[in-house]
Amino acid sequence: MGRLLGGIEAGGTKFVCVTSSEPGVIASRKVIPTTTPEETLGQAITFFREQGPVEALGVASFGPLVLDRASPDYGRVAATPKPGWTGADLSGALARALGCPVALDTDVNGAGLAEARLGAGRGLDVVVYITVGTGLGGGLIVDGKPVQGLTHPEMGHLRVRRHPDDLDFKGVCPFHGDCLEGLISGPAAQARLGYPLNDAPLDHPVWSMIAYYLGEFCASLCLIASPQQIILGGGVMSNLAIFPAIRAACASALNGYVQSDAIGSETFITPPGLGDRAGALGALLLAEDMLSR
């Protein structure tokens, strides 16, 4: 038995709180609805006191987050449309109440960390994890650590070249219109269809367009960061039938320039390996890394 660690996958609808004393193994788990910061954080604190004490806590959270350690607002939620959460002091409140160090990162970096170290990308040096759902986000994990420079990556807002048969749709991103998120997130697909993407048959042409843009995206990632694997998760990706078309679109965009047998293969662009446990396992890894630093 190792030290007891805590993890929170902090989402907009629920907080998944877990403890663990063995890497990759969850010892206890509680799901708390996301209401107000006081109520939700209060219930999380009660859980960790009951199960604990924990030696460190990792939080993989919805955002935006202030992650610049030089900022007086470090550890807080930045301006968010979610009522009551703007300015909520996630890491400060938890650290004070539990008397332990708190490591905070974005939900996508947390899930990416878990997929890169314990899941589909296990054993690789450079992995990109993408989630396509209500939004489109991504984490770049190098040597088992999310890359974080100026802020954290915001890959979903990349502008890609439009498909020649898709020039009319304006996109739904309030900042960029037809960036990737604006073109193929769940809400973008719904705007294209007039009804939820979940209700579209699996052979509806909207899926071809999603696969095309994801293939272009993967090609861009390949050119900029040269990952050994790109893992695509999130609600939209539960349609596994589109993976072959994504791989083909990526290979077509690169047109033979990146010389590797991996391009176009089933091992290069893959679904996640950890299912819905990635976020909580990633939060535990954040806690583990904080103690080992």
Next chain:
Amino acid sequence: MGRLLGGIEAGGTKFVCVTSSEPGVIASRKVIPTTTPEETLGQAITFFREQGPVEALGVASFGPLVLDRASPDYGRVAATPKPGWTGADLSGALARALGCPVALDTDVNGAGLAEARLGAGRGLDVVVYITVGTGLGGGLIVDGKPVQGLTHPEMGHLRVRRHPDDLDFKGVCPFHGDCLEGLISGPAAQARLGYPLNDAPLDHPVWSMIAYYLGEFCASLCLIASPQQIILGGGVMSNLAIFPAIRAACASALNGYVQSDAIGSETFITPPGLGDRAGALGALLLAEDMLSR
């Protein structure tokens, strides 16, 4: 005095060979014209024997290179239009002749490593170094190490969205036509102008187009890797007058989404700090890192 290290900046027209016993300080230097592998590598070996023995040699080379350690061709030059160099065993020949370990990386990763650790990006965790000249290449340096996953990045071949006033030019990249390299490298600019870019006045509209695409490129880099600094070097970038337009185009593409005062500032997108010494200094860092591993 530390250990004596050797470095080669191996270019298509010349090999710059250096030795050093102190980080960042070049003790001896010899420039050898790039003719045949036998002749050029032979002269380099003679230089290092005269100045040495060196304990390790770093080579930052023109490419393409085989850098996959699992490949039987590791350390060789891959298919290149440069006569006689396809298959040349750079690292093997040098290691055998000098009896020391040889670290090999691309010229752009070498220069990027030096700029990130000793030059314009000194002290930062995540830096991108771009060179715009005959080609367009880039290196992503994280925690003082070039990121290398599947192969090495090939950022110059990113497809960006075309400027609305620039839809007619087809681009010159034999693989992708109008990828970034195909749109704004030196040869691309010459194809646009009908004469060399060097002969274009500094206020020629071609420079606005180059600045626009580089701004889009920097925005893409920012979204994918979130670097603290992007360093733009190479022959085309010797026109420093275009930096303000690049910064403005990057900020405009991001449209306020990435919340950082750095965006648009003079410290985010910068010229290099080491001038033409970056390649040789980077080669020495490759040697140093090999010994400290």
